[in-house]
Structures are given as C-alpha cells and as structure tokens.
Amino acid sequence: MKFDKSEALYQEAQNHIVGGVNSPSRAYKGVGGGSPVFMKKAQGAYFWDVDGNKYIDYLGAYGPIITGHAHPHITEAITKAAQNGVLYGTPTALENKFAKMLKEAIPSMDKVRFVNSGTEAVMTTIRVARAYTNRTKIIKFAGCYHGHSDLVLVAAGSGPATLGTPDSAGVPASIAQDVITVPFNEVEPFKEALEKWGNEIAAVLVEPIVGNFGIVEPKEGFLEEVKRLTHEAGSLLIFDEVITAFRFTYGSAQKLLNIEPDMTALGKIIGGGLPIGAYGGRADIMEQVAPLGPAYQAGTMAGNPASMSAGIACLEVLQDESIYEKMDQLGAKLEAGILERAKKHQVDITINRLKGALTIYFTNEKVVNYEQAEATDGEQFATFFKLMLKQGINLAPSKYEAWFLTLSHTEEDIIQTLDAVDYAFSNMTKK
Numbered sequence: 001m002k003f004d005k006s007e008a009l010y011q012e013a014q015n016h017i018v019g020g021v022n023s024p025s026r027a028y029k030g031v032g033g034g035s036p037v038f039m040k041k042a043q044g045a046y047f048w049d050v051d052g053n054k055y056i057d058y059l060g061a062y063g064p065i066i067t068g069h070a071h072p073h074i075t076e077a078i079t080k081a082a083q084n085g086v087l088y089g090t091p092t093a094l095e096n097k098f099a100k101m102l103k104e105a106i107p108s109m110d111k112v113r114f115v116n117s118g119t120e121a122v123m124t125t126i127r128v129a130r131a132y133t134n135r136t137k138i139i140k141f142a143g144c145y146h147g148h149s150d151l152v153l154v155a156a157g158s159g160p161a162t163l164g165t166p167d168s169a170g171v172p173a174s175i176a177q178d179v180i181t182v183p184f185n186e187v188e189p190f191k192e193a194l195e196k197w198g199n200e201i202a203a204v205l206v207e208p209i210v211g212n213f214g215i216v217e218p219k220e221g222f223l224e225e226v227k228r229l230t231h232e233a234g235s236l237l238i239f240d241e242v243i244t245a246f247r248f249t250y251g252s253a254q255k256l257l258n259i260e261p262d263m264t265a266l267g268k269i270i271g272g273g274l275p276i277g278a279y280g281g282r283a284d285i286m287e288q289v290a291p292l293g294p295a296y297q298a299g300t301m302a303g304n305p306a307s308m309s310a311g312i313a314c315l316e317v318l319q320d321e322s323i324y325e326k327m328d329q330l331g332a333k334l335e336a337g338i339l340e341r342a343k344k345h346q347v348d349i350t351i352n353r354l355k356g357a358l359t360i361y362f363t364n365e366k367v368v369n370y371e372q373a374e375a376t377d378g379e380q381f382a383t384f385f386k387l388m389l390k391q392g393i394n395l396a397p398s399k400y401e402a403w404f405l406t407l408s409h410t411e412e413d414i415i416q417t418l419d420a421v422d423y424a425f426s427n428m429t430k431k
C-alpha cells in the first residue's frame with residue numbers, strides 16, 4: 001500500500017492547520033507518529049483514501065456512524081434539508097419531532113435542549129446542576145472523557161480523594177479546585193470524596209458505560225451506589241451518554257442498566273453524522289435554563305434543520321431493534337476470532353466487548369478501571385495498529401478507543417478483518 005498523497009497532504013496541512021489536524025486524536029501521536037491517512041470517500045463500512053486504498057472502517061468517526069457511511073435514508077434527509085435552507089435561526093417543527101423522539105427513547109428526560117457538540121452538552125449540564133443546587137464542585141471518574149470545556153479537563157490529584165490539577169495548559173488552577181476525580185468502579189474513594197466535600201458537590205458526572213478508556217462496563221451495583229450516595233449528599237447525577245446513547249440499544253445505557261440519572265448529555269449518534277449535542281433531564285431541573293430560568297445557554301446553530309433532519313433519519317433507521325442483535329452477533333464473531341488468533345500467536349490480549357463495540361487491550365489482566373487501561377502495552381498496540389492499517393483495516397489510532405461495528409459491516413468484512421489480525425499478530429514480537 002502506498003500513502004504518498006496522504007503524506008503530501010499532511011505536510012501541507014501542517015503549514016495551515018495547527019498540528020495538521022482539527023482534533024488532536026486524528027494525528028498518530030498515540031501510535032508513535034507518522035502521517036495520518038487522508039480519506040476521500042466513505043460508503044457503508046468502507047473508506048477510500050486519497051491514494052486509492054480501500055479500508056474496512058472500525059473508527060465510525062469515533063462513534064456517530066452507527067448506520068455505516070452515507071446511509072441512503074440519512075443522505076436523503078440531509079439533501080432535502082439542504083434544499084429547504086440549512087439554517088433559520090427560528091424554531092421549526094423538526095425540533096419538536098426530534099425532541100419527542102429522544103424523550104420517548106430516554107424517559108428520564110422530561111425536557112431537552114439541542115446544542116452542537118457533546119462538549120457543549122456536558123458543559124451545560126454542569127452549569128444547570130450548579131444553578132439548581134447552588135453549589136460549585138463536581139465529582140468525575142478518572143479516564144472518563146467529557147469534552148474539552150475547562151472544568152472537565154482536570155485530572156485526578158495524587159490520592160483518590162484529593163482536588164484536581166489541570167490536564168491542559170490554559171485551564172486555571174482555580175477551576176481545577178472545583179473538580180474531584182475518583183477511580184471508576186470503586187465505591188470507597190467516591191464515598192470518601194463525598195464525606196469530605198458532600199455539601200459542596202453540585203453534580204456527579206459519569207459515563208455509565210465507559211467508552212473513553214476502552215469499553216468498560218460498570219460493576220454490578222456500582223452505579224446504583226453512586227446514585228444513592230449522590231442523592232444522599234443532595235447532589236445531581238449526570239450521565240454522559242455522548243457515546244453510549246443508541247450505541248447498544250434503541251435508547252440509552254440507562255435502559256440497558258435500568259438506572260436513571262437526573263440529567264443526561266447526548267451527542268454523536270443522535271446527529272446521524274452532522275454536528276449535534278443535546279442535554280435533558282427532570283423538568284424542575286431543566287426549568288433552570290433560559291428563557292425560563294437563570295442558567296444561560298444559547299446557540300446560533302442549535303437545533304438547525306440539517307442536524308435535526310439527519311438525527312431523526314438516523315433514529316428512524318435504529319428503531320429496528322434487530323440491528324443491535326446483528327451487531328452483537330458480528331461483535332461476538334470478531335471477539336472470538338481475535339482471541340483465537342492471539343492464542344495461536346501467543347500474543348497477550350484482553351478484549352472488553354459490549355454488543356457491537358469492543359476494545360483490544362495488550363495485557364493479560366482484566367481491565368475495569370483507567371489505571372489498568374493505562375498500564376496496557378501502548379507499543380504493542382501501535383505496532384498492531386500500523387500492521388492493520390497496511391492491510392486495509394482502519395482503527396482508531398489510540399489504545400484507549402473502541403472498535404465500532406455498524407449495520408453495514410458484513411460477515412465477509414469480519415473474515416477479512418480476522419485474516420488481517422492473524423497476519424498482524426504473526427508479525428508481532430512476543431512479550
């Protein structure tokens with residue numbers, strides 16, 4: 001495979017765009033550098049790059065593309081929206097229709113608001129929770145990613161129940177003082193944090209099923225205990241379902257896990273590939289938001305007809321629950337096949353999978369928290385990533401990301417992928 005045109009475009013990109021990319025994870029920093037592949041066209045489960053190479057895609061644009069690329073029903077909806085004008089700045093009936101669909105699928109949301117990204121959605125849930133509780137601090141869990149707003153770019157302190165330090169330059173230490181980070185899947189440190197700061201905590205923010213240090217499910221009873229203690233402290237529970245909503249079932253992780261938060265942040269899949277975010281929750285909490293209440297949030301592009309149309313069309317496709325079963329079956333085949341080949345070539349891996357989403361960790365340990373995900377072998381992953389890419393399999397360039405199946409992937413694709421895995425593992429040094 002040749003990548004000459006991608007390499008030339010990356011050179012050029014670096015003259016104009018900071019780092020050559022518009023989101024840092026697109027550069028191959030997580031896999032030892034090199035030029036990222038520049039894609040030209042996507043259709044179904046496939047990508048074609050500027051050099052003419054074809055790939056089976058498991059990136060799914062980091063989650064939104066659950067139908068596969070250029071799904072005809074979504075493409076038609078976007079085309080129609082474009083013909084009618086993409087942006088009005090006035091209310092439209094499409095917003096009502098889509099809000100109703102979301103509320104029916106996620107019943108913990110009495111009211112919703114559309115925004116333009118997951119970052120905005122999470123950022124605003126925190127503001128609303130602060131307005132509602134009249135408190136300032138939040139608790140979050142190590143390794144969960146909640147977008148790039150100041151407050152959630154704060155890492156864990158040195159111990160479990162310590163205040164945070166900024167994770168990014170430009171985030172003031174004064175802001176980090178309002179964030180406490182504790183390990184996912186452990187009740188004790190969370191309890192400790194609440195004992196120390198309980199009456200100052202506005203909200204507890206969590207990915208109910210983690211997607212950002214690989215796919216990690218909550219241990220039995222963990223979220224129930226988090227919810228109970230959060231409410232006991234007079235704080236609100238926010239689920240960040242930007243990745244999980246409509247990923248595993250028609251609805252959210254709340255439905256799968258049978259546990260409801262006070263507020264939910266959404267994004268990715270609900271836009272059918274166009275920019276979107278949304279947040280919602282109990283009516284008395286949501287009524288804090290302007291123009292009804294004192295918590296301000298606005299957006300020129302919010303609820304735009306193009307994103308609404310794409311989102312509605314995407315959900316219409318997903319309403320057929322059998323697609324989730326199909327993705328589960330393909331996921332199971334992929335998982336079993338990868339494990340078999342790892343055994344054959346004596347490569348140590350662990351797979352976390354939930355239905356059509358999975359993560360391969362290069363370790364022989366179980367992974368249930370961020371510390372364990374961090375300790376997995378990044379060099380092995382980087383080698384694997386590059387060997388897969390050269391065989392036409394496009395994965396996310398980071399050991400922390402998931403493989404996402406879509407309704408467009410076929411058994412043939414899985415067989416081809418497993419052949420590539422076999423070759424990759426056979427070329428990896430044993431550790």
Ligand code: PMP
Binds near residue numbers: 243
């Ligand atoms: N929350 C979660 C759980 C996410 O995975 C992401 C993005 N990866 C975000 C929030 C931020 O969403 P966006 O990139 O649309 O701002």
